[in-house]
Amino acid sequence: MTKNKHLYHLALAGVLCAIGIVVPMFMPKIVLGPMSFTLASHVAIFLAMFISPAVAVAVCIGTTVGFFVTTPIIIALRAASHVVFAFLGAWYLRRHPETIEKPLSSMVFNVVIALIHAAAEVLVVTPFFVSGSLFSAEQLQNGFFTSVVLLVGLGTVIHSMIDYTISVLIWKPVSLAVQHTQKA
Template sequence: MYEMKNKKILQLVVAGVLCAVGLVIPMFMPKIVLGPMSFTLASHVAIFLAMFISPAVAVAVCIGTTLGFFLTTPLIIALRAASHIVFAIIGALLIKKIPSIIEKPASSMVFNGGLALVHAACEVAVVSPFFMAGYMFKPEQLETGYLMSVLVLVGGGTLLHSLIDYTIAAVLWKPLRVAMPDVAQLRE
């Protein structure tokens, strides 16, 4: 009983720290702005690290960071953040079921690609109604059309951004799990 209570407390603390990291990174990391999209380097790293730990931590970090975005950013950005729960849950459950999926380079690359596709599809699904309604898009962005503004910039940009952030998280995860074995064991 005592061990389970400690595990829950550790999950809560780790989720809180990763939420803080997920909210602080966009404040300090470089941004690339292309039309209707902005990409902040490493902005998904906290979510990927949470996903590597456990489904519960992944969900908590997605909810925590989304709440932060709802308080500090335009609606479309906050909703894009909310969509992260989809790829985070899928990824965390797959890792729980097949832990080796992130251990071997080939399977990790395929896993990363699949998650990036889900991530991009979710963000396109969030942004599409805003585009169709002409809401929160500048006239010149609407003129470039759905293909360029939403599918290429949002979908393709998110795909690339997700691939990069996952890779950063995977590189960080290796030394973190050695330095903090209790956190790495939360997955079990």
């Protein structure tokens, strides 16, 4: 990769980190105990994933730092877990860039990435549930399946799939504009 392309990717990562930190401040949020689901909070990560594995990891790290400063530890650790799905997704897309353009392939990719995303977040949240910290007595009474598997797991799958769809809708015109400016 040329020095200019490295610099370009660094600049994109910086902009996407900023977007990833700012979006949760302004978008609608659903908070259920220590869980929060913010519309479009993963869009910057998905856009980074569409660019490259290195940009995806950089944006995950950058947004995680922002979350550690502004949110409870459990949410920041959930943000840190995004490195897993973002890297794997970006790695796959690097080898199969046509995935985003084909509706069926994109949908299957979306589901797989959402499942990986949810599994990583469930793994992060599980020790907090087992220790009883950051969960209310009611959530603990609801049990692991309801509080962690359904709330965090299924909630993250749905949230991830919505944010991926938003990202693809944004990416298609943006990528065309980027390709056009790179050719000029």
